[in-house]
Amino acid sequence: MLKNMKKKWLFTPGPTPIPPEALLAMAQPIDYHRSEDTVALIKDVLEKLKHVFQTENDVLFLTSSGTGGMEGAVANLLSRGDKVIVIRSGKFGERWGDICTAFGVEIIPIDVTYGNSVDPQAVETLLVEHPDVKAVYATLCETSTGVLHDIEALARLTRVRPTLLIVDAVSGLGADDLQMDNWGVDVVVSCAQKGLMTPPGLSIVALNQRAWEAVERSDLPKYYFDFRKAYETGLQGSVPYTPAVTLLTALQCALNRICEEGIRRTIARHSRLAAATRSAVKALGLSLFAVSPANTVTSIRLPEAVDGKAFINLMLGEYGITYAGGQSQLSGKIVRIAHLGWMNENDVIVAISAFERGLVEIGCDIPLGAGVTAAQEVFRVLKY
Amino acid sequence: MLKNMKKKWLFTPGPTPIPPEALLAMAQPIDYHRSEDTVALIKDVLEKLKHVFQTENDVLFLTSSGTGGMEGAVANLLSRGDKVIVIRSGKFGERWGDICTAFGVEIIPIDVTYGNSVDPQAVETLLVEHPDVKAVYATLCETSTGVLHDIEALARLTRVRPTLLIVDAVSGLGADDLQMDNWGVDVVVSCAQKGLMTPPGLSIVALNQRAWEAVERSDLPKYYFDFRKAYETGLQGSVPYTPAVTLLTALQCALNRICEEGIRRTIARHSRLAAATRSAVKALGLSLFAVSPANTVTSIRLPEAVDGKAFINLMLGEYGITYAGGQSQLSGKIVRIAHLGWMNENDVIVAISAFERGLVEIGCDIPLGAGVTAAQEVFRVLKY
Incomplete structure (x- = not known):
């Protein structure tokens, strides 16, 4: 050709492809991140994201790729020496394990043959064996293999225990069902450049009450990815550090489409x-x-x-x-x-x-x- | 009105304002971050950044605000219990101190009255008193007060010692002179949305040989901001995690202007x-x-x-x-x-x-x- x-x-x-009005929004002169318009933009985006996350919990965003949100979901929720279960069925499940290891967290891996999804029974067995695990790190859609994991079944196991369920929905959000509140998922991490039809550079995280309590106990080092700061400033339509304003304007356009579709x-x-x-x-x-x-x-x-x-x-x-x-x-x-x-x-x-x-x-x-x-x-x- | x-x-x-061709570049359909075109884009951007940093050292970039690069310049260069000097003359010098503290690094602050720049003599006195400090964390332009610090004078002190000079040039790069190689600055951190005329969402860091040796010794936890990974993939025009492709296309346009101006x-x-x-x-x-x-x-x-x-x-x-x-x-x-x-x-x-x-x-x-x-x-x- x-x-x-x-x-x-x-x-x-x-x-993924960007809707035309989102592309054109990014070609507008940039606005100050402390302007009234940007405050309104941030509030609107965070509100609409709740619909996509199927949650009543407040949502926070970070200027980073999805992996930054994943790091935050380790550094903000755990403490040194904590033990967690990590479901590894491909590159992205393995990433959970790598981040935990980098932060000195002990992992109990469940290795699933590529192409398969995890057997919830195997997770339950481990939870019974290790009642002290702080969290299960799972993946909604393992992008490297195209596998969908049964998050609802995993949530049935964790919501009756003190163990948190932390889900990488980076690629799956908006395409595969993930009912954060109905199922009782504690933390959901996603990003802009997949189902949200926005260019890469924004990570989005939702935490429920149990997860916020874990945040209070966590002693792992964090600064840029500090969830508490992102959350508290977000409520005011603000940010701790200059955000990717341009990408937020595109995200708003994309969210308008999703919210209209439902x-x-x-x-x-x-x-x-x-x-x-x-x-x-x-x-x-x-x-x-x-x-x-x-x-x-x-x-x-x-x-x-x-x-x-x-x-x-x-x-x-x-x-x-x-x-x-x-x-x-x-x-x-x-x-x-x-x-x-x-x-x-x-x-x-x-x-x-x-x-x-x-x-x-x-x-x-x-x-x-x-x-x-x-x-x-x-x-x-x-x-x- | x-x-x-x-x-x-x-x-x-x-x-800061974005040149029109950079705005329009962002309105183009997005490209895959592993495409040949994006590989060429990343290589071109990294090469042109060296000119702006006035260095022959390779430069790396991260998808984050400038503060992410600052966190990286702590987490990648130090180890737990290290001692550093932090020059605090405003909000951004204080941020260096806050990041160090968050990562368990001991800081020796030099507090400068707002509106003033640091007296290099005071830094020298501290360096003599504490010959074991691993690094001096300084700021080129303290954006909160508009003060310029004499980085050249600080570099004269550190380059004859094993102490690294790590400079926040987030707002100053491209506006205030910073001759990384000529002066002997070890690490320079900057970002896209200031002198580089690009929307926020990209942090850029340059390290010299001494700094890379410190990276090898560092044991602080890091994952997303791992300089070694960003550097090694960058040499191949690649990235460890999906980058803000859209912002890179804008940065390329802006760099073309700066490189033409010189x-x-x-x-x-x-x-x-x-x-x-x-x-x-x-x-x-x-x-x-x-x-x-x-x-x-x-x-x-x-x-x-x-x-x-x-x-x-x-x-x-x-x-x-x-x-x-x-x-x-x-x-x-x-x-x-x-x-x-x-x-x-x-x-x-x-x-x-x-x-x-x-x-x-x-x-x-x-x-x-x-x-x-x-x-x-x-x-x-x-x-x-």
Whole structure:
């Protein structure tokens, strides 16, 4: 394809496409972060985020990538020598463990085979064995494998114990259901550049009352990611340190869309896009990598003969399409197609049809058109 | 003024105005942070930053406000129980002390009266008394008072000792001279939203060889702000965690301007704007708050009768002009006018003329027009 006619399509699980009014909001002259307008902006954003988090708890934000919020959810909630359970089923579960270790927290890992989600029974066994664990660190959607974990089941275990449930919903928020209050999740960490359709640079965290009590007891060192300071200033529409004002204006635009759609419907939309993608993959004779696939991203096992990296490069170079490849030991073996954020049926059709053409081009024997047909069928049957 | 004809002018020491092409770059569809284009973007930005830092050392960046870089310059360089000298002459020097304390580092403070800069002799005395201090934490421009510290003199003391000199150049970089290599400064921390004319959300740090050796010895906990990881991935045009891609595209535009102007000339431009502003203040019969004023921002002592907060609000409400007021104990007592980043003579004339009209409006007896005339005279004499 001639470069000047190439139209870029981003199907990565973050950053995700930004709605046009959010892009244009960022092109406005910047405002002072202590102005009345910015105070109103921060208050509005924090209020609307509660709807997305499905919580009545106040939400706080930090100027950082999602990992900054994850670090905060360790440094603010634990003390030196504390023991925690960490569910590791991919790169992001492992990150919880790495952060805990960096801060001198003892971890009891549950290692889950990549592609699988954790068995809540295994977590319960550990909780019974180690009644002194302070927290369970879990992941809603393990972005590296496309797996959805059963957070509701985990919350049933922790909410009857003094143990906190701390969930990385960085990629999953707004795509996979996470009912913070109804289920009794203690801490939810997310960020802007996934389901929230905003450029990267903002991390968002919600804590319930139990979690705030743990914050009071915590003695791990923290400064920039101090939740208490972010929370207290946030209530006033303020911040302890200069925030990414530009990104907040974009986030406000994106939240306006989600709040108008309504979070339950937002999740239903993602569920439908994911169902169509999975149906297409099967119709092409390929298999899903995740046993319990998330709405966020679909990970597809590539045929052995296919060089995954070459395929990803072909799609970008010739089709203008960015899929995500596999990470670490999955590199070259899977392709991940996100249907996340500012997306609807038409985006998914583009993702699937290009996927088909690309596979045929590299010599795969797949039935051209079968994926798109299967997806269309899902769209016909499943109403949004 | 009717709101729909109000044109906003931002004279705060961060965020500062963004050049138009940088604003429009942010309105482009977002790119994947692992794409070839983003790899090239990161490499280009890091290379151009070296010019601004006046260093041959590699530079690293973090997605955070400047305070995140400051935390990193504590957590990456020190170990538990280390002793450091902290120069406190305002809110930002105090922040160095607060971060050190949060991380269990013992501080030996030098408290300087607000409005004054540190006496290098006092630092030398402490260095002789405490030969085991690991670092001196200093500030180039103390934004809260408008004071410039003599970093060159401090570097003369530290470079002949094993003690590191770690400088907060968050607001000063690109406006006040800081010759990292020539002077022998070990660590420089800055950020995007000041002299670099980019929206907030990026922190930038440069370390010399001595500093990297200290990083190897450091045992304080860090994860998100791990300098080693940011540095090593940065060399490959990559990042450990999703960066604020949008802000990087804006930073690239801004750096193109600075590199074309040349950092020495960029500093000369700021020096000239600051000289004109100071001359105007004196011509109006007012006095400067800073004994050694910075090029970054001019802090002006308000007449006793003036309610500083009311004045700031009047300027914003009626003139569309945002000046910064005083912080903490200086609240209501000083006005700070930044001449920082994407600014030239015409901006300064607007800042001064509106300042004059506002003062007259609240009943101050100042010679209307005298400030602008004095500034024009400086512009006539001082060539850029």
